[in-house]
Amino acid sequence: MGIRIGGQIEKVNAKELSYSEFVLKYMEKNQPVVMIGLMDDWKACKDWVFDNGKPNLQFFSTHFGNSRVQVADCGTKEFTDQKRVEMSVSEFVDHWLENSMEEQSGASTNLSHGHHVLYLKDWHFVKEYPEYLAYTTPLFFCDDWLNLYLDNYRMHKDPDTYQANNEISCSDYRFVYMGAKGSWTPLHADVFRSYSWSANVCGRKQWLFLSPSQCNRVFDRNMKGSVYNIFDDVSEKEFPSFKEATWLECTQEQNEIIFVPSGWYHQVHNLEDTISINHNWFNSYNLSWVWDLLLRDYDEAKEYIEDIRDICDDFEGLCQRNLAANTGMNFNDFYFFLTHFCLANVVELCCLRRNCENSIHSSSLVAQHLAMNLRSVQKIVLEIESVGGLAGNRGIFLDIRETLDDPSFLNLCTGLERVCGMMHKLKSGNIDTKKDLVDDLMDLDSIRTNGSGVFKAEELVIFIDKAIANLGGTNGDEIVLLSERDGA
Ligand SMILES: O=C(O)CCC(=O)C(=O)O
Numbered sequence: 001m002g003i004r005i006g007g008q009i010e011k012v013n014a015k016e017l018s019y020s021e022f023v024l025k026y027m028e029k030n031q032p033v034v035m036i037g038l039m040d041d042w043k044a045c046k047d048w049v050f051d052n053g054k055p056n057l058q059f060f061s062t063h064f065g066n067s068r069v070q071v072a073d074c075g076t077k078e079f080t081d082q083k084r085v086e087m088s089v090s091e092f093v094d095h096w097l098e099n100s101m102e103e104q105s106g107a108s109t110n111l112s113h114g115h116h117v118l119y120l121k122d123w124h125f126v127k128e129y130p131e132y133l134a135y136t137t138p139l140f141f142c143d144d145w146l147n148l149y150l151d152n153y154r155m156h157k158d159p160d161t162y163q164a165n166n167e168i169s170c171s172d173y174r175f176v177y178m179g180a181k182g183s184w185t186p187l188h189a190d191v192f193r194s195y196s197w198s199a200n201v202c203g204r205k206q207w208l209f210l211s212p213s214q215c216n217r218v219f220d221r222n223m224k225g226s227v228y229n230i231f232d233d234v235s236e237k238e239f240p241s242f243k244e245a246t247w248l249e250c251t252q253e254q255n256e257i258i259f260v261p262s263g264w265y266h267q268v269h270n271l272e273d274t275i276s277i278n279h280n281w282f283n284s285y286n287l288s289w290v291w292d293l294l295l296r297d298y299d300e301a302k303e304y305i306e307d308i309r310d311i312c313d314d315f316e317g318l319c320q321r322n323l324a325a326n327t328g329m330n331f332n333d334f335y336f337f338l339t340h341f342c343l344a345n346v347v348e349l350c351c352l353r354r355n356c357e358n359s360i361h362s363s364s365l366v367a368q369h370l371a372m373n374l375r376s377v378q379k380i381v382l383e384i385e386s387v388g389g390l391a392g393n394r395g396i397f398l399d400i401r402e403t404l405d406d407p408s409f410l411n412l413c414t415g416l417e418r419v420c421g422m423m424h425k426l427k428s429g430n431i432d433t434k435k436d437l438v439d440d441l442m443d444l445d446s447i448r449t450n451g452s453g454v455f456k457a458e459e460l461v462i463f464i465d466k467a468i469a470n471l472g473g474t475n476g477d478e479i480v481l482l483s484e485r486d487g488a
Pocket of ligand 1: 177196260
């Protein structure tokens with residue numbers, strides 16, 4: 001029995017869409033959309049593709065052949081995903097070309113000769129080739145806290161496995177995917193319940209989407225395991241409500257970008273030889289999705305080892321270690337991220353106040369944006385507090401002086417300033433003034449009265465209130481809307 005398709009994903013001409021329309025209709029409402037007209041000037045679209053729309057695989061071997069990449073064997077399931085192997089880009093390209101020659105000559109079908117379709121996934125291309133500038137992230141997807149943060153910090157530092165030079169494999173969420181016709185990605189929802197965008201440099205993809213309100217339908221009776229391939233003969237006994245799921249479908253063509261909202265399960269098939277670029281990201285609109293997932297995964301991690309609680313010296317520590325291993329971060333990591341991102345927004349507000357004579361109107365829009373960021377962080381900090389998530393973790397606090405002295409933090413501020421500048425069409429402030437900013441910041445009432453400059457979670461909540469009150473913006477509850485058509 002096949003799946004039930006309830007409709008198609010909307011396609012829009014992004015050149016006629018403003019950022020504020022995108023926010024209102026898709027990002028805030030958490031709805032998928034395909035966007036056309038955003039890839040006109042991408043170098044990737046010229047260098048990586050022949051005029052007939054086929055991928056120029058030789059280009060990859062010649063220029064990036066030595067890169068080590070993760071390749072999924074689309075025919076082999078391992079745990080909940082496809083089996084992965086590591087190889088060089090040259091090896092991957094050779095395998096692809098060999099297979100397609102055999103196919104053209106009619107000598108084999110992939111599977112009958114034991115050749116599985118291979119799919120290169122999660123290649124951290126931008127991190128590895130920062131000079132090459134294959135593409136520019138469309139403005140719609142620039143409010144990206146995840147990659148901005150990861151350009152300067154690690155999400156999780158495991159003291160046992162930490163290697164300072166293992167930068168590329170765990171550094172960001174900006175990827176290239178490459179796969180021959182027939183390669184595919186099993187059903188999943190994205191890491192951290194982030195948003196993602198995926199751009200087809202060449203080829204076509206079929207996407208099947210299930211809205212978060214129906215996600216229980218792809219889970220088993222215990223709400224533990226989920227369906228791997230929705231086109232399999234899915235067992236009704238194991239997944240009793242799978243047949244009731246109603247899917248949205250989309251065929252994404254070359255030069256189209258799909259926006260994947262938070263928490264939507266999706267399965268993806270390459271209908272032709274396809275190269276795509278995709279990013280995962282989150283911001284004030286979906287931050288609560290990240291926290292909800294973390295909390296749910298924490299409860300699961302705890303439940304899993306409940307029976308050894310009494311014999312465990314540090315039960316909470318073990319839960320947090322397991323959470324980081326399974327989800328990619330734990331409560332401490334998330335709190336560290338929140339506090340640093342929060343302080344960067346306050347620094348940016350200070351910077352704006354200094355420069356606001358230049359452009360009152362734009363500045364006030366940026367101030368609203370920053371205030372909204374701060375409010376969304378504050379809301380999550382309050383939730384973390386209310387579930388007692390940080391209880392027992394005496395090490396969790398924000399030390400303002402130490403943070404301001406950290407070069408990574410100043411880089412984070414510079415990155416945030418660049419993004420705000422792009423989004424709100426502001427000239428970038430002079431980063432040399434950051435020393436003054438530090439002085440400005442230390443002048444803030446809430447920091448002066450705190451004395452030590454060290455904030456625990458409940459103090460951070462008050463700090464955010466005061467920073468918004470002192471530094472302008474609105475109270476941060478309003479949505480930031482840009483008035484101009486600024487999307488393209
Ligand atoms: O293109 C693919 O095969 C999978 C991409 C994906 O799942 C995503 O961008 O979220």
